[in-house]
Amino acid sequence: MLFPRELPDADIRHLPGWLQPAEADALLHTLGETVPWDVHRIRMFGRWVDSPRLSCWIGDPQAHYRYSGADFVPQPWPPSLLPLRERLQQACAARFNSVLINRYRDGRDGMGWHSDDEPELAERPVIASLSLGAARRFLLRRRDDHALTAEFLLAHGDLLVMAGDTQRFYQHALPKTARPLGERINLTFRWVSGRWPERHPAGR
Ligand SMILES: O=C(O)CCC(=O)C(=O)O
Numbered sequence: 171m172l173f174p175r176e177l178p179d180a181d182i183r184h185l186p187g188w189l190q191p192a193e194a195d196a197l198l199h200t201l202g203e204t205v206p207w208d209v210h211r212i213r214m215f216g217r218w219v220d221s222p223r224l225s226c227w228i229g230d231p232q233a234h235y236r237y238s239g240a241d242f243v244p245q246p247w248p249p250s251l252l253p254l255r256e257r258l259q260q261a262c263a264a265r266f267n268s269v270l271i272n273r274y275r276d277g278r279d280g281m282g283w284h285s286d287d288e289p290e291l292a293e294r295p296v297i298a299s300l301s302l303g304a305a306r307r308f309l310l311r312r313r314d315d316h317a318l319t320a321e322f323l324l325a326h327g328d329l330l331v332m333a334g335d336t337q338r339f340y341q342h343a344l345p346k347t348a349r350p351l352g353e354r355i356n357l358t359f360r361w362v363s364g365r366w367p368e369r370h371p372a373g374r
């Protein structure tokens with residue numbers, strides 16, 4: 171396991187405690203209560219299965235997104251997330267028109283290896299990932315050399331920003347764990363282009 175700074179071509183910033191604990195507590199509570207949680211169906215080895223977590227796709231109306239083989243039309247922004255989006259845009263010098271929120275109920279929920287490299291995302295996307303609740307391990311590995319793997323512990327209020335060629339050269343995962351731990355909510359703010367409906371005409 172390497173230190174993140176030893177990953178060639180990756181552009182990753184980990185800002186522990188980016189949100190103050192009281193703010194992070196309030197957001198965790200509000201999101202837990204108000205987000206219309208869903209179990210997204212994802213394609214795994216050619217089969218459709220329930221993803222091991224709860225999710226919600228939120229965004230501007232044009233921010234359609236295809237994720238793990240499924241299409242998502244965004245839910246509208248809840249008021250609690252608009253000031254946060256603004257702050258993240260300032261902090262990252264980037265624009266975000268959507269956020270994927272994932273809720274990991276305990277250690278049995280997780281996310282397998284993937285890159286956020288869907289065609290709706292820019293080629294070198296800036297992805298701002300905010301973590302709330304239980305601290306979880308977040309792994310990164312180089313696609314063509316799995317020996318190049320690094321680990322972050324993402325705790326309550328932490329911000330992780332992935333930019334540049336990170337998605338092109340690396341995959342990331344949130345491993346499941348047998349350790350008893352509490353709930354975690356993660357928000358990944360993204361920019362999704364509105365080209366999707368043109369490239370995939372209605373009726374497909
Ligand atoms: O929960 C996390 O920290 C990672 C989430 C993620 O990779 C994603 O939403 O694409």
Ligand SMILES: [Fe+2]
Nearest residue numbers: 284285286342
């Ligand atoms: Fe991801």
